[in-house]
Amino acid sequence: MVEIQFQQKVRELIDGLKAICANYGLGNDGNEFKIITQAFLYKFLNDKFAYEAKKVEPSLAEAEKWEDVLSNMSEDELEMLALQMPADTAILKPQHFISYLFSQQNEPDFSKLFDDTLRDISIQNNEIFAVQTDGGAKIKLFDELSQFISDPSKRDEFCKAIINELVEFSFERIFDQKFDFYASIFEYLVKDYNSNSGGKYAEYYTPHAVARIMAEILVPKDMQGQVKNVTCYDPAAGSGTLLMNVAHVIGETRCAIYTQDISQKSSNLLRLNLILNNLVHSIPNVIQGNTMLHPYHKDGSELKKFDYIVSNPPFKLDFSDFRDNLDTKVNKERFFAGIPKIKPKDTDKMEIYQLFLQHIIFSLKENGKAAVVVPTGFISAQSGIDRNIREHLIKNKMLAGVISMPSNIFATTGTNVSIIFIDATNKEKVILIDASNLGDKVKEGKNQKTLLTLEEEMQIIELFNSKTEKDRFSVLVEYDEIEAKNYSLSAGQYFDIKIEFSELTNEDFNLKLKEYEKDLDALFLQSRELEKELKKQLSSLSYDH
CATH class of the missing domain: 3.40.50.150 (Vaccinia Virus protein VP39)
Incomplete structure (x- = not known):
């Protein structure tokens, strides 16, 4: 029951991000899927870091605001914490957290701070999270999302809307869930972006x-x-x-x-x-x-x-x-x-x-x-x-x-x-x-x-x-x-052909034979009538010059 309820909350988060894109003119835009999937990923990595950090450092789990405790750690303490966390956890600094961006949202040029944060996370985690091209170039984890808004005067508000959508939600309680849970989340997340609609994509x-x-x-x-x-x-x-x-x-x-x-x-x-x-x-x-x-x-x-x-x-x-x-x-x-x-x-x-x-x-x-x-x-x-x-x-x-x-x-x-x-x-x-x-x-x-x-x-x-x-x-x-x-690898070509036989008496056989003869007589009669009608129609044809 808890899993079903949480799955619904995840869908609501995704729908909320889509609504933000629509409100800023990016609904069905070619870049919408980047904004939705990357904002979702930013939140996921944020919460995964918190989840793993609290397992390593009990004081974080006990604190009312774990971000404050972590912000007060020295660089050496943060480095030691990072070393003890699983290798698949993104390494984040205190200023990378969503809670920090939330507290800074009324500062000037907030969209720049937002983009700089995502860029810094990409650089810090490039070795683990970057996808390569066959030419050796690295495709970074995040784009500068505010740049997808063509009107610069609306970028701050757009980024604030994303942060406000993310700040109240937490993945922490479901990191122990298994494949099927995440498979359904992923399918819902990408359902509008993983088809050939709107472009000539080969991936189905x-x-x-x-x-x-x-x-x-x-x-x-x-x-x-x-x-x-x-x-x-x-x-x-x-x-x-x-x-x-x-x-x-x-x-x-x-x-x-x-x-x-x-x-x-x-x-x-x-x-x-x-x-x-x-x-x-x-x-x-x-x-x-x-x-x-x-x-x-x-x-x-x-x-x-x-x-x-x-x-x-x-x-x-x-x-x-x-x-x-x-x-x-x-x-x-x-x-x-x-x-x-x-x-x-x-x-x-x-x-x-x-x-x-x-x-x-x-x-x-x-x-x-x-x-x-x-x-x-x-x-x-x-x-x-x-x-x-x-x-x-x-x-x-x-x-x-x-x-x-x-x-x-x-x-x-x-x-x-x-x-x-x-x-x-x-x-x-x-x-x-x-x-x-x-x-x-x-x-x-x-x-x-x-x-x-x-x-x-x-x-x-x-x-x-x-x-x-x-x-x-x-x-x-x-x-x-x-x-x-x-x-041939078609199964039907190898199936046995079964012929069903039924026992008939001599009387049954003769009766069926008479039925077939009767049917044939009716068909032959119909054929002769059609033949007469065709000849009649042909004879009535004339050439009008």
Whole structure:
């Protein structure tokens, strides 16, 4: 009950920040998401510091105003306090606290003080919290938020409004909550900013049902708690939904996250997601850049190999501007099945997912596992790169299974999707699941979406992990069976065709035969009448010059 009430308070805080943006003309502005997410993050880091500091120094917890006690500490005492706090805690000075800014809000140039505070926090914590580009530049933690207000005379009031919204709220009581709590908060926080509305973004928000299914199959329940010191990678990470779910089932302290994404917006949202989910130690591995052209993560001169890879890559995207740069000797091994050709009249429909899928296969350790969302057309295409990739998976016996998902599982795209599970340790049978008929249809805005129930999720997970066959739903197939069917991974092609027989007496048979003859006589009569009518109509036609 307390958790539900607090979740509502968090939503009210987010709605309050959105209302401030709207009041100052920034509603639906391109920079609104930066203001909302960064103000939220500033508050979160503030309260996390207070929470950890009070655990280290009991006098802070006992004080009526802990900020006053901390302000009276010497620099040496503050440094010692910082050293005893967890490494994922942002280091703040007394003048960085929201309470301090609140006390200074009537001073001249308050917006400058506000921006300077956020800038100083970014500089102090750059090593831990900065996201890198593939060129080595650092993307700082905070922007100068007041600068998004075009009228300088309104900046002070705007910053005051933000501080007044933040000062009465506290995260401290929920820092012991687990993943699901923060996942729902993050989803609410970014729900208006993580779609392709208002711009041509390739990142789509992966539904939690899809993310949970992928995570629970990659790391089954009997393995959870045993997996440790592993690397998890997503080459098109978006805001990190898939990685958060995998890290959750493995254990946040038992894995290191590695990502790359071409979108700076997505990389900033991913950083926030990592902070919320106790994965700050992986922020240095978050790279903003073009994975296909400049894959960043390496061991020496070779591309790094990973234990787990999850991805929902963009399906179709124009990459004609760098396509020819991929077609080199260096990439021959990585893109073993081929590089999609440029479509001059339809460049935005170039199948970029084929590149991502090959990159993922190449980036897996020998005993690694991957789960990748692909368009369902991939699993049965009879020729081209799709078939070449499937042939590679089958010939090398590195496929665990495939799940064909219901249509509209993604509200933002009507493309039917499937999930392929790659596992080079699976040398036995492959499980194919047709879950296309599951789920409830609901309207989400202007779009129709299919929602799986929790029971349906569990059914898919349990059948896959136990490799259990279910009539017209799941089937186990040998690798050579798949090869015989031109490497098709569509479950329906392997289902047994059942013919039902019913016993008929001689009398029943003759009766049915007479019924069919009667029906045929009626149809033949109708056909003759139509023939007469057509001839009549044709004969009445004349040519008028």
